[in-house]
Amino acid sequence: MSTEPQSIPTEDRTLDAGALKALAHPLRVRIYNLLGERGPQTASTLAALIGETSGATSYHLRALASHDLIHEVVGRGTGRERWWELHRGSVNVPGPDETSTPAARAASQVVMSEFFRLRNDSLLDYLNRSTADQPEEWRDLGLVLTSRLDMTPEQMAEVRDQLKAVLDGAVERFRDQEGKPGTRRVSMRTEIFDLADGPDRHLTIEEES
Known part of the structure; x- marks a missing residue:
């Protein structure tokens, strides 16, 4: 699905309050998780995977990109069909006790709960997969x-x-x-x-x- 790897710098990051709030939406966590599991995607391919419209996934992709949570794949796609991927490096999501405001605390709870729900779902999918x-x-x-x-x-x-x-x-x-x-x-x-x-x-x- 992908082209030859680009030379992309690796950067470890702890999400600030703005990025944390931008991610604190179940559909955005799911999109973020799918980009990690499946690699670069477009709004259309994500819409097919999630069962949403490409307009909805495009909106959420732009919201994630505006806080530098994802970036456009260089040299791939067109103006109508843009490919998106995660940054390289680890991302630390502050826990509720590490946040300084009630809004950031609530955002952290949404992100952590949805992330671990998806993580558990993928593990169960693996365990229930037929050998065939x-x-x-x-x-x-x-x-x-x-x-x-x-x-x-x-x-x-x-x-x-x-x-x-x-x-x-x-x-x-x-x-x-x-x-x-x-x-x-x-x-x-x-x-x-x-x-x-x-x-x-x-x-x-x-x-x-």
Whole structure:
């Protein structure tokens, strides 16, 4: 779907109040998420994926672009058919407790709730996918792993940093492979968090699919 990768700088970013409020709309979070999952899209292709009019998706794309949340793909498309993509680099969405105003707090709650709803939906779609719907070379590659054990804050921080290093390294190595033969978009996730008042001790549950 894409042309050869452009030389686009990578920039890590924490959303300011304006960008956070611009993103705080369920349809815009969904559009943002689809650009991450499927790569560059137009208002028309997004409309087909979402079930909205291209006028609606075009409006929301412009709103996202006005706060530099997305940008137009250089050298692709026409004046009538513009292609949009995410910026490179990580984006940090401040949590409700990190915001300074009630409006920003409400915006953060909308963005976080919708993002994790979509994240959960995509995981369930993967888990419920029939083996027959997957190319043979892609079968049995996914891993959904849950382990519960007791850790100190220092140990948890150490494991967190190790997991982040693995993902950061993969992003750096495979960043420019979009559109290459034999590739498809892959979702990489890590989850580690403390279970307040949880009863489980040294219990490990592993699910692989």
